[in-house]
Amino acid sequence: MFSISSSTKPMEVVSYAHSFSSFGHPRSLFKFSSTTFISLKKQPMKSLQVRAVAAPAEATAGFDEMVSGTQRKYYMLGGKGGVGKTSCAASLAVKFANSGHPTLVVSTDPAHSLSDSFAQDLTGGTLVPVEGPYSPLFALELNPEKAKEEFRSATQTSEGSGIKDFMDGMGLGVFAEQLGELKLGELLDTPPPGLDEAIAISKVIQFLESQEYNMFTRIVFDTAPTGHTLRLLSLPDFLDKSIGKILKLRQKIASATSAIKSVFGQEGTPKPDAAEKLERLRERMIKVRELFRDTTSTEFVIVTIPTVMAISESSRLCASLKKEDVPVRRLIVNQILPPSASDCKFCAMKRKDQSRALDMIQNDQELSSLMLVQAPLVDVEIRGVPALQFLGDIVWK
Numbered sequence: 020m021f022s023i024s025s026s027t028k029p030m031e032v033v034s035y036a037h038s039f040s041s042f043g044h045p046r047s048l049f050k051f052s053s054t055t056f057i058s059l060k061k062q063p064m065k066s067l068q069v070r071a072v073a074a075p076a077e078a079t080a081g082f083d084e085m086v087s088g089t090q091r092k093y094y095m096l097g098g099k100g101g102v103g104k105t106s107c108a109a110s111l112a113v114k115f116a117n118s119g120h121p122t123l124v125v126s127t128d129p130a131h132s133l134s135d136s137f138a139q140d141l142t143g144g145t146l147v148p149v150e151g152p153y154s155p156l157f158a159l160e161l162n163p164e165k166a167k168e169e170f171r172s173a174t175q176t177s178e179g180s181g182i183k184d185f186m187d188g189m190g191l192g193v194f195a196e197q198l199g200e201l202k203l204g205e206l207l208d209t210p211p212p213g214l215d216e217a218i219a220i221s222k223v224i225q226f227l228e229s230q231e232y233n234m235f236t237r238i239v240f241d242t243a244p245t246g247h248t249l250r251l252l253s254l255p256d257f258l259d260k261s262i263g264k265i266l267k268l269r270q271k272i273a274s275a276t277s278a279i280k281s282v283f284g285q286e287g288t289p290k291p292d293a294a295e296k297l298e299r300l301r302e303r304m305i306k307v308r309e310l311f312r313d314t315t316s317t318e319f320v321i322v323t324i325p326t327v328m329a330i331s332e333s334s335r336l337c338a339s340l341k342k343e344d345v346p347v348r349r350l351i352v353n354q355i356l357p358p359s360a361s362d363c364k365f366c367a368m369k370r371k372d373q374s375r376a377l378d379m380i381q382n383d384q385e386l387s388s389l390m391l392v393q394a395p396l397v398d399v400e401i402r403g404v405p406a407l408q409f410l411g412d413i414v415w416k
């Protein structure tokens with residue numbers, strides 16, 4: 020275990036500016052079509068001519084373990100808004116790809132910043148190749164709003180909306196009113212919060228199951244801020260129960276009505292579409308739940324910054340993750356001021372605040388057991404593959 024306050028090595032403080040701007044983009048060209056990846060040409064990346072300025076202490080050990088093995092692994096990075104989730108996720112993805120893992124980095128945050136982080140247009144909901152790393156690296160920004168629309172269209176008819184239409188579509192219109200107490204109308208008309216991200220994640224799982232995406236051995240998720248994550252975790256159970264109820268009820272009523280109809284010679288075919296879509300959604304949510312809890316393939320990494328507020332929130336997030344049996348082992352504390360021989364008043368104050376916040380982690384019941392990864396505050400914006408590689412080499416060790 021790593022102790023922040025006592026084990027930080029003396030570091031040479033130099034400016035980060037221009038550290039990575041001097042080397043060109045190596046061209047590791049992978050063309051992507053909807054069905055195939057074609058390796059056209061690969062050149063090794065030029066070695067970085069920079070000094071790792073504020074390299075954190077030996078405590079950041081652990082990347083060896085993250086990179087070992089060829090079986091597929093999922094890393095979900097989450098935390099409070101603005102703490103550096105995207106920068107850490109993107110730098111981890113670059114590091115995996117540079118270590119030989121064909122990697123996919125996915126953003127499910129409705130406010131995407133993966134495009135900004137890679138300095139590349141990744142919008143459009145399709146896999147985009149990122150140029151630079153040794154092994155293929157693809158990025159994907161999913162639009163959770165679109166995913167939510169899909170859910171709406173599965174539960175609404177073209178003429179109108181709501182539970183009545185939905186039940187009509189399933190041949191159960193007469194029973195719609197009796198369903199009030201189950202609150203199913205609410206579920207179908209107003210998708211619960213977190214559903215958008217859960218659908219987005221389930222879509223990724225779905226397409227990764229197909230043969231052509233077998234190549235990806237590391238999947239990094241840049242997730243939405245904490246509130247979303249917590250809702251997402253409790254969502255599959257909620258949906259599983261609610262949809263399960265609808266489907267069971269449908270089955271019961273359908274067999275009763277078909278018996279009556281056959282007696283009166285009006286056997287009709289109920290529209291199966293909505294029910295099938297809901298059943299599929301339920302199965303997908305179960306897969307998301309299983310993925311989040313699979314200790315052999317998944318790890319949730321909490322990203323935070325050294326402030327009392329951020330650490331308090333991270334502690335709550337950690338407690339919720341543990342309660343839901345989500346594997347969480349690492350805590351990244353990002354934007355730590357690098358040591359300096361001569362602090363100005365502002366920096367001295369800031370440093371004191373940070374050190375107080377860092378002490379909090381060591382005394383926190385939830386966070387103190389996690390492996391701590393320190394990421395320094397750098398004095399340039401982390402944008403583009405060289406910058407991400409630079410950050411990744413400092414953070415992921």
Ligand SMILES: Nc1ncnc2c1ncn2[C@@H]1O[C@H](COP(=O)(O)OP(=O)(O)OP(=O)(O)O)[C@@H](O)[C@H]1O
Nearest residue numbers: 100101102103104105106132354395396397400401
């Ligand atoms: N270690 C760092 N040193 C300097 N700047 C950093 C560092 N980490 C992140 N930043 C900067 O902080 C800003 C926010 O980072 P980022 O987008 O990664 O955060 P986020 O948690 O993903 O935000 P959001 O929740 O809004 O998606 C960016 O401008 C990024 O370049």
